[in-house]
Structures are given as structure tokens and as C-alpha cells.
Amino acid sequence: MRVLIAGCGYVGTALCELLVRDGRHVWALRRGGVVLPKGAESVQGDVTKPDTLTMLPASLDAVVYAVSAGGYEEARYRAAYIDGPRNILDALRANSPRLKRFVFVSSTGVYAQSGGEWVDEDSPAEQSHFSGATLLEGERIVASSPFPATVVRLGGIYGPGRTRLIESVKNGSATLPSTPTYLNLIHRDDCAGIIRHILSTANASNLYLGVDNEPSDRRVILKWIAKQIGAASPPVEEGATSARGQRGNKRCRNARIREAGYEFRYPTFREGLAQELDA
Numbered sequence: 001m002r003v004l005i006a007g008c009g010y011v012g013t014a015l016c017e018l019l020v021r022d023g024r025h026v027w028a029l030r031r032g033g034v035v036l037p038k039g040a041e042s043v044q045g046d047v048t049k050p051d052t053l054t055m056l057p058a059s060l061d062a063v064v065y066a067v068s069a070g071g072y073e074e075a076r077y078r079a080a081y082i083d084g085p086r087n088i089l090d091a092l093r094a095n096s097p098r099l100k101r102f103v104f105v106s107s108t109g110v111y112a113q114s115g116g117e118w119v120d121e122d123s124p125a126e127q128s129h130f131s132g133a134t135l136l137e138g139e140r141i142v143a144s145s146p147f148p149a150t151v152v153r154l155g156g157i158y159g160p161g162r163t164r165l166i167e168s169v170k171n172g173s174a175t176l177p178s179t180p181t182y183l184n185l186i187h188r189d190d191c192a193g194i195i196r197h198i199l200s201t202a203n204a205s206n207l208y209l210g211v212d213n214e215p216s217d218r219r220v221i222l223k224w225i226a227k228q229i230g231a232a233s234p235p236v237e238e239g240a241t242s243a244r245g246q247r248g249n250k251r252c253r254n255a256r257i258r259e260a261g262y263e264f265r266y267p268t269f270r271e272g273l274a275q276e277l278d279a
């Protein structure tokens with residue numbers, strides 16, 4: 001299998017390692033230089049500049065699009081999630097007409113639900129804020145391409161080097177929201193594992209949520225971390241939860257990817273964060 005990972009960063013590099021180990025022929029596209037797992041090939045290019053995509057490998061079997069916006073601004077989001085997929089798909093039409101799977105890495109931020117309700121792949125995704133709205137537009141572009149496409153909506157990614165929750169308890173900046181505020185987390189290795197599973201599933205669905213088994217109240221997670229490291233419980237937040245915090249307040253169900261046969265390495269924040277605390 002010939003696979004291109006477009007946007008080979010935190011998740012992409014972990015995926016690259018798994019695919020190389022599986023014996024896949026992997027190319028990793030990004031703008032800068034990168035240290036890749038032995039066996040993978042580096043391609044330097046910018047998904048927002050079509051003239052830099054003419055050297056993409058041909059006759060690919062699968063593409064994973066995992067470019068990030070690199071900043072919380074609308075122009076960056078449009079470039080990463082609308083222009084980028086459009087340009088890559090144009091290049092693939094010319095050089096890989098028999099592509100078997102295009103995986104677009106999206107986010108649970110596409111959901112507008114904010115009252116702590118449960119959501120899954122069948123729930124309406126109607127986020128109008130620019131961050132979710134541009135991702136939704138990217139999802140539509142990919143779904144209307146001529147290639148079999150799968151969108152993976154990831155929750156909050158943590159793992160080696162991304163331990164903000166732990167750091168916030170350690171440095172005393174963590175506060176407990178005054179009302180339940182749910183986090184939908186996923187360890188980096190499960191992000192990579194899910195995408196690898198999709199690539200090896202013949203009849204993959206067009207949409208999966210990529211979150212662990214247990215959406216959890218931020219207060220429960222922070223108190224658990226405090227207990228693990230022997231710190232005092234963080235203080236309760238004063239005032240109302242910020243608009244941005246409320247925007248993410250829903251509980252994402254991962255039943256579809258589990259029913260597709262994926263087994264989580266870190267089923268809840270407890271196993272995943274314990275691993276990072278030990279590291």
C-alpha cells in the first residue's frame with residue numbers, strides 16, 4: 001500500500017511509524033524538514049501552494065490529510081482546511097485516479113452542541129464559529145471528491161509532550177469550572193491507531209468520532225491528576241465559564257469506531273495520563 005500523510009506532525013508522525021512497521025510505503029508531506037521514522041520518505045511542499053504539489057508520488061492507494069492551522073485565526077483555518085484539501089484532491093485527480101481512501105482529520109469542534117449533551121456521527125454538526133465552520137466546509141469538499149473518503153473527528157489530543165492538563169495542575173494555574181464542563185480526550189497513539197485501522201478496513205464508514213470511551217468532567221480529571229501527584233485540588237473557578245469553554249461542552253460517543261473493531265490502547269484519561277505521569 002502506497003500512503004501519503006499530508007501534514008506529518010504530532011499525529012502524522014505517530015501514524016507514519018505504525019504504517020512503516022506494517023510494511024507500507026509511506027511518504028510524509030510538510031513544509032519544513034522533519035525527522036521521519038526509518039523507511040518513510042519525506043516530501044517538502046505546501047498544501048496551500050499547488051505548484052509545490054506537482055512532485056507528489058503517483059499511484060497512491062491512500063492519503064491521510066492531517067494538516068493543522070497553526071494558529072487560531074480564520075485565514076489560517078481556511079488555508080489549512082479548505083484550500084489545502086482542495087489542492088491535494090486536484091493533484092490526486094491527476095496522479096492517483098485509483099486512490100482507495102482519503103482520510104480527512106477533522107475535529108469534534110464541528111458540533112455546536114454546548115449543553116453537555118451526547119453526540120455521535122448521526123448528530124447534527126452545525127458549528128457556525130469560524131473554527132468549526134471551516135472544518136465542516138473541508139469535510140464537505142472531501143466528501144464530494146471522486147475518492148472514497150472518511151472523516152475522523154478527533155477530540156482533544158494529548159500524549160508525549162502534550163500534557164497541558166498535568167502541567168496546569170503542577171504549576172497551580174488549573175481551576176475547576178463551577179458547572180460540569182466535559183472534555184473529550186484521545187491519546188496521540190489512539191489517533192494514529194484509529195487512522196491505521198481505517199486504512200486497513202475495506203468498508204470503512206464515511207465518518208468516525210475519534211475520542212476515548214469516557215467523556216469526562218474537567219473537574220474530575222483535574223482532581224484525579226492532583227491526587228496522582230499529591231497536589232492540592234485546584235480551586236473552583238470564579239465567574240461563568242468562558243464562551244470558548246462552553247463551546248466545547250458536549251459528550252462524544254465513540255461506539256462506531258469500536259464497533260468497527262478498533263481497540264483503544266488508552267480507553268480513558270486515567271490510562272493515558274498515568275502513562276504520561278510515569279514517563
Ligand SMILES: NC(=O)c1ccc[n+]([C@@H]2O[C@H](COP(=O)([O-])OP(=O)(O)OC[C@H]3O[C@@H](n4cnc5c(N)ncnc54)[C@H](OP(=O)(O)O)[C@@H]3O)[C@@H](O)[C@H]2O)c1
Nearest residue numbers: 007008009010011030031032046047067068107154156157
Ligand atoms: N490538537 C488537538 O487537540 C486536535 C483536536 C482535534 C483535531 N485536531 C486535528 O488533528 C490534525 C493533526 O493535528 P496535529 O496535532 O498532529 O498537528 P501538528 O502537530 O501541528 O501537525 C500538523 C502538520 O501539518 C504540517 N503543515 C502545516 N501547514 C502545512 C501546509 N500548508 N502544507 C504542508 N504541511 C503543513 C506541519 O508541518 P510544517 O509546519 O513543517 O508544514 C505539521 O507537520 C489537525 O488537522 C488538527 O486540526 C487536533
